[in-house]
Amino acid sequence: MKKVIPVSFMLLFCILILLVQITLINQAKNTLPTAICFRSQDGMNVSFDEIKELKDVTAVAQRNATIATTYNDDNEKVNLWYTNENYFEVANFKCKYGSFFEAKSGVEQNRFIVISNQLALRYFKTDKVIGQSMLIDNQIYTICGVYEQKQALLNQLAQQKLSTIYMPYQSYTGKEPLLPQLILVKSNSQFIKSAYDYVQNQIPSYLNYDSVTNYNDILRLIRQTIRLSIAACGIVVLIILIILLIRQSKKSYQLYRMDGFTREFYKAIALIGILVAVGILTIFLTQFNFFLPADWTPKENIFDLNFYKEQLKSVFQMKNTIMVYDPFLNYSYISMFTCGVLSIMLFLNFVVLLLLCIPIFTYLKKKFVK
Incomplete structure (x- = not known):
């Protein structure tokens, strides 16, 4: 015994x-997208407009901003992700409530954001906030979707302290040109070169990047x-x-x-x-x-x-x-x-x-x- x-x-x-x-x-x-990711800290020599027509390709540009609600002075810094409507499909991302934004013409018509359920709970005491408004750098944006921020230990270790908010790249109003820092290419191939050639052959600009990762591998x-x-x-x-x-x-x-x-x-x-x-x-x-x-x-x-x-x-x-x-x-x-x-x-x-x-x-x- x-x-x-x-x-x-x-x-x-x-x-x-x-x-x-x-x-x-x-x-x-x-969690991981079935995609190949190209990265560049300073931005790639490609415009969002060149990428938006490509099938199974999305891009992201990042910057920090300050958010608040229209009725509350409490504010915090967040990480803004300017992207296109293909992001949620390519990145295997799903909304808990609402949906991802759709591209429209004009800056004012694109003032929509997708926030995390944790951010919604902090500011609205509920995560059912579709149609509510938030101030981002004193500009009003409407919440069209809420995604669930994963609370598993590895997910928390991988996340940065700042919350991530997704918004259409067409809503960008800065003076500096908005250049993609991440390009995701959905692909089942294990060869990075095939994804590189696909993007390179479809856009007139040279695709410069600092690093690349195949998340399928x-x-x-x-x-x-x-x-x-x-x-x-x-x-x-x-x-x-x-x-x-x-x-x-x-x-x-x-x-x-x-x-x-x-x-x-x-x-x-x-x-x-x-x-x-x-x-x-x-x-x-x-x-x-x-x-x-x-x-x-x-x-x-x-x-x-x-x-x-x-x-x-x-x-x-x-x-x-x-x-x-x-x-x-x-x-x-x-x-x-x-x-x-x-x-x-x-x-x-x-x-x-x-x-x-x-x-x-x-x-x-x-x-x-x-």
Whole structure:
């Protein structure tokens, strides 16, 4: 009984880690867009008008502003996202109430905003605020949609302190030209070049950017972490099964030489059959196609250390230099790191579980297989 309690605890802990990983994968699926994102802190040499006609393409320009209500002097800073009507579809974004805005001609006809439910609760004490008005830099805007700000821990870590408000780029009245800082291209392709060529061939301007991320690949990598951890556990099981199979085969051969086809010999053969069946089942459950993004590995020599050194250098440079706020990128880093840590924990706990099971297996073998 004393040996069963720690085994049960470790088994439950492994199951808990698996459930947490599955939950994180589902959250990532609902959070990350199936798109490729181009970023530039200073803005790209492309206008919103050039992008709005492209299918499955959206753009974002950001700036900070001060908001208030028409009947309340309380104000706070927010992050404004100027974008077009394609954003919610490309970014896999849904409104809890109302809907996303539609493009209209003229600045006054585009004074609509989409706010978070948390911001609505702070200012209106309810999130059912469609048709209400807010002041943004002393200009009146009408709320046409409310999105639900996700409260999961990883989402909160990925979000900045300022609330995000979405508004049509046509409502911009600043003196400086409004240039996109983010361009999202909806695509199921794993190759970034195809998305780049699509945008580049459709617009007359040169598409300059500081960094690019394929969120399709990120989502596949997050999903792959749980498969890698299960595969690693399966490899440990296979190694143990092979050792047991070799030992049992030697024992069966010795029994056959000494006594021939006895009852004990058939028991040994049956145990070999069980080991082989469990091994085949383990291989079936743990097999998967390993994936790495095309631009993460060298094309000619996979052992090119200079290539990997440059890749790591570019990642750190991007993280330190790109100041444009991208919640999807932040969420990607946090999710991949968390799933990686959980995968290591799952593997280590599984190894400990197997070590704890050895005395139990030895006891059962002595009792039932003499």
